[in-house]
Amino acid sequence: MTPVLSIQGSATSLNCLPEGKLIVLTGPSGVGKGTLVRALLQRHPELYFSISVTTRAPRPGEIHGKQYYFVSRSEFQQMIEQNKLLEWAEFAGNYYGTPRDTVLEQISKGKCVLLEIELEGARQICQSFPDAKRIFIMPPSLAELEQRLRGRGQDSPEAIARRLQRAKDEISAASEFDIQIVNDDFDTALDAIASAVFSFCGSA
């Protein structure tokens, strides 16, 4: 599957985000994005977090409709063909995408919408929605990133190797983003994200 920009129809009229706000959070796998987002949503349940669609198999404890919508490759392909994804990309052998309708609906309702996605998808969103706020989460070092991926204990050694390989390219793209936040001390990073989100969204 070749990544395509699939912003058409109703999305076009929303590109300037006249109602709500869109925030794109990116960073290498294992940097702590998921943990930071969960903590941010606990503090601020008024934010809308977009649940992505993926062809990755669920990890132990992951629930369909909570962490992700888990679908087959053919279902994912169908969603692309039916223009149901705002962006999508391949990452470490699996496909990931953002459901179009729910995100556009929340934006049009005036919500502050948060996407936690990888670099290629973030680039697609930033091209299509130039008003989106772009945040990049950096690890303190590559060694610490590897430590976190291993310590999380969720992925096979091959999946960890693929994530680390990709991390180098992702980190070198950090300057494309509006804000870079190093997730060294967790609470400091969380405060920095909350402050960036709310200076952009107002009291969402």
Ligand SMILES: Nc1nc2c(ncn2[C@@H]2O[C@H](COP(=O)(O)OP(=O)(O)O)[C@@H](O)[C@H]2O)c(=O)[nH]1
């Ligand atoms: N482009 C894109 N990337 C996504 C989406 N959802 C999740 N991702 C990214 O896909 C990558 C892999 O996610 P996952 O398999 O959950 O692994 P983890 O981030 O290491 O926990 C991460 O960088 C996610 O941010 C999406 O809808 N679109």
Ligand SMILES: Nc1ncnc2c1ncn2[C@@H]1O[C@H](COP(=O)(O)OP(=O)(O)O)[C@@H](O)[C@H]1O
């Ligand atoms: N600031 C931090 N210091 C140490 N460990 C962290 C920190 N932030 C997150 N972690 C741990 O790193 C691992 C990867 O975090 P996770 O949120 O799954 O990353 P991502 O969603 O970016 O792949 C988890 O075990 C998490 O508890």
